Amino acid sequence: SAVRGGHTYRARVRHKNSTGRWSFWSAPVQFIAGSVDTDALANALRITEINYNPAAPTAAETANAGWNPLWNAQQFEFIELANLSAQAVDLTDVRFTKGIDYDFPSGFQLAAGARVVVCKNPAAFAIRYGGAVPVAPGSYDPDSLSNSGEELKLSYGAGTAIFEFAYGTQTPWPSSADGGGASLVLIQPEKPGLDHGDAFEWRASRTAYGSPGGDDRTSWAEWAAGYPGIGGMTADDDRDGLVNLMEFALGTDPLQPSHNALPSAGLDNGLPVFTSTYNPWASGALRTVEYSYDLSNWTGSAPPISRAVNADGTFTDTWRSPAPAGSSAPARHFARLKVTVP
Numbered sequence: 001s002a003v004r005g006g007h008t009y010r011a012r013v014r015h016k017n018s019t020g021r022w023s024f025w026s027a028p029v030q031f032i033a034g035s036v037d038t039d040a041l042a043n044a045l046r047i048t049e050i051n052y053n054p055a056a057p058t059a060a061e062t063a064n065a066g067w068n069p070l071w072n073a074q075q076f077e078f079i080e081l082a083n084l085s086a087q088a089v090d091l092t093d094v095r096f097t098k099g100i101d102y103d104f105p106s107g108f109q110l111a112a113g114a115r116v117v118v119c120k121n122p123a124a125f126a127i128r129y130g131g132a133v134p135v136a137p138g139s140y141d142p143d144s145l146s147n148s149g150e151e152l153k154l155s156y157g158a159g160t161a162i163f164e165f166a167y168g169t170q171t172p173w174p175s176s177a178d179g180g181g182a183s184l185v186l187i188q189p190e191k192p193g194l195d196h197g198d199a200f201e202w203r204a205s206r207t208a209y210g211s212p213g214g215d216d217r218t219s220w221a222e223w224a225a226g227y228p229g230i231g232g233m234t235a236d237d238d239r240d241g242l243v244n245l246m247e248f249a250l251g252t253d254p255l256q257p258s259h260n261a262l263p264s265a266g267l268d269n270g271l272p273v274f275t276s277t278y279n280p281w282a283s284g285a286l287r288t289v290e291y292s293y294d295l296s297n298w299t300g301s302a303p304p305i306s307r308a309v310n311a312d313g314t315f316t317d318t319w320r321s322p323a324p325a326g327s328s329a330p331a332r333h334f335a336r337l338k339v340t341v342p
Helices: 039-044 122-129 219-223 244-250
Strands: 008-013 029-032 044-050 078-081 094-098 114-119 150-155 160-167 184-186 202-205 264-268 272-277 286-292 306-309 315-320 335-338
Touching: 039 160, 044 122, 044 150, 044 160, 114 122, 150 335, 219 244, 244 272, 244 335, 272 335
Parallel strands: none
Antiparallel strands: 008 029, 044 078, 044 184, 078 114, 094 150, 150 160, 184 202, 264 272, 272 315, 286 335, 306 315
16 A cells, blocks of 8 residues: 555565564665556445535534634534445545545444544534444544535545545535535435536535435435325326336325426527436435437436526436437437436
């Protein structure tokens, strides 16, 4: 972990015998360090929550016996790391090397499906969030996350990137996470090939201060319990053509037939666009927008071009077709919203 892949190094060694005497230095050996394969770590891990500009301390927090009068709101900062895989992940030699400096202790294991929170100030964090949150040992103080956005890098060894991206504070990044009391939370951590640097992959937390160590999304079971008697994911209880899994993903009522939430198509400056309203808190319903010109071959879309946050908490996103309308484009454009269970 002391060397970086692809870099050239020169090493010499000497030995100490049983009497404590040292040998002469060996002749130098020059070598190029091999690259480290971090794919397994990138597939298993996600940075799921960032609290870069926390809400100001409350009167109750500053009155706490453990509060230091020199502290400010930045003391509540944290980054959450989740293991989405079915196996424990050894975080030995895993570290944050940009944005903050933090090394996970040697032998630190993150259990399958577990989350761990890296804090700037664990004592201040405990005053706000209590002692039940899984917190990584140590802290990244005196570093602080930038309130104007910056690059973060989770590395293996001396700097081999696992994730490297920049978060921001301007639209389309959620504004309420910038000092408004919310944190940044990934919408779909399970999404294959997720780009942490894409603002459209993030939302504001559902509750003030965020949900460190937990998932603030609604599971299928929790959602279904709100509609007693409905069938399974593939049932269509209200017979409107949308199975319950789709109703869950779109944020609609499975007992009230309606087509109002169905995606729509249109043109924007001559380019085909596809618009869909959905529930960003649906856990276990992976949404993908795909395009086709023949209804046989489908390709994934680029990120949305716009987002509206609706009064009921749903999002309305608009995607643009990869090919323009016009004489040189295919005669037909098709788009679909696919919902799967990871």
